[in-house]
Amino acid sequence: xxxxxxxxxxxxxxxxxxxxxxxxxxxxxxxxxxxxxxxxxxxxxxxxxxxxxxxxxxxxxxxxxxxxxxxxxxxxxxxxxxxxxxxxxxxxxxxxxxxxxxxxxxxxxxxx
Amino acid sequence: xxxxxxxxxxxxxxxxxxxxxxxxxxxxxxxxxxxxxxxxxxxxxxxxxxxxxxxxxxxxxxxxxxxxxxxxxxxxxxxxxxxxxxxxxxxxxxxxxxxxxxxxxxxxxxxxxxxxx
Numbered sequence: 001x002x003x004x005x006x007x008x009x010x011x012x013x014x015x016x017x018x019x020x021x022x023x024x025x026x027x028x029x030x031x032x033x034x035x036x037x038x039x040x041x042x043x044x045x046x047x048x049x050x051x052x053x054x055x056x057x058x059x060x061x062x063x064x065x066x067x068x069x070x071x072x073x074x075x076x077x078x079x080x081x082x083x084x085x086x087x088x089x090x091x092x093x094x095x096x097x098x099x100x101x102x103x104x105x106x107x108x109x110x111x112x
Numbered sequence: 113x114x115x116x117x118x119x120x121x122x123x124x125x126x127x128x129x130x131x132x133x134x135x136x137x138x139x140x141x142x143x144x145x146x147x148x149x150x151x152x153x154x155x156x157x158x159x160x161x162x163x164x165x166x167x168x169x170x171x172x173x174x175x176x177x178x179x180x181x182x183x184x185x186x187x188x189x190x191x192x193x194x195x196x197x198x199x200x201x202x203x204x205x206x207x208x209x210x211x212x213x214x215x216x217x218x219x220x221x222x223x224x225x226x227x228x229x
């Protein structure tokens with residue numbers, strides 16, 4: 001089992017719809033969870049962080065964390081074509097000397 | 113402006129010619145790390161540094177060296193580059209990655225696209 005798993009996609013949604021991106025992780029003691037957005041050829045950009053169970057909202061973005069199920073998700077409301085990018089889930093691997101472990105990323109395509 | 117600065121952005125070189133990619137951060141971060149990103153393989157950690165004079169291997173350290181003599185700088189050295197090191201490289205820093213100290217995200221530089229022929 002990979003330490004951080006994401007569906008690679010591509011996930012295609014129409015403009016204005018809700019995009020739902022999912023991530024599961026294997027290390028039960030992980031405490032910090034991050035979502036990064038990466039445009040092709042560019043560097044990853046932090047868009048959300050979450051540390052406690054439940055939902056965290058920031059503008060059109062909502063991160064959801066369920067530590068019991070080892071699951072973290074990102075919802076993008078009112079998706080725009082500019083949201084088309086690869087979304088990386090990252091989890092702090094305390095059991096591995098302290099580092100962020102990245103999933104492979106989910107490619108999102110928002111169609112006008 | 114708080115940032116991680118990598119240089120150069122693009123580099124084309126030949127097999128065996130030593131090169132250094134520089135990385136500097138102005139946020140007084142303890143933790144710095146190098147990643148390479150290849151299609152289908154995601155971000156893979158090359159080396160990381162928890163603080164000055166403390167470096168350690170990541171997942172793919174072969175063929176690379178690093179040093180951390182100052183807190184702000186973390187250069188990546190390829191002593192004898194080979195074509196399989198052609199990749200997109202990212203330097204990143206974080207306030208700290210020490211267990212339970214803080215929930216610190218990684219801040220990435222703009223990347224260096226390296227081609228080794």
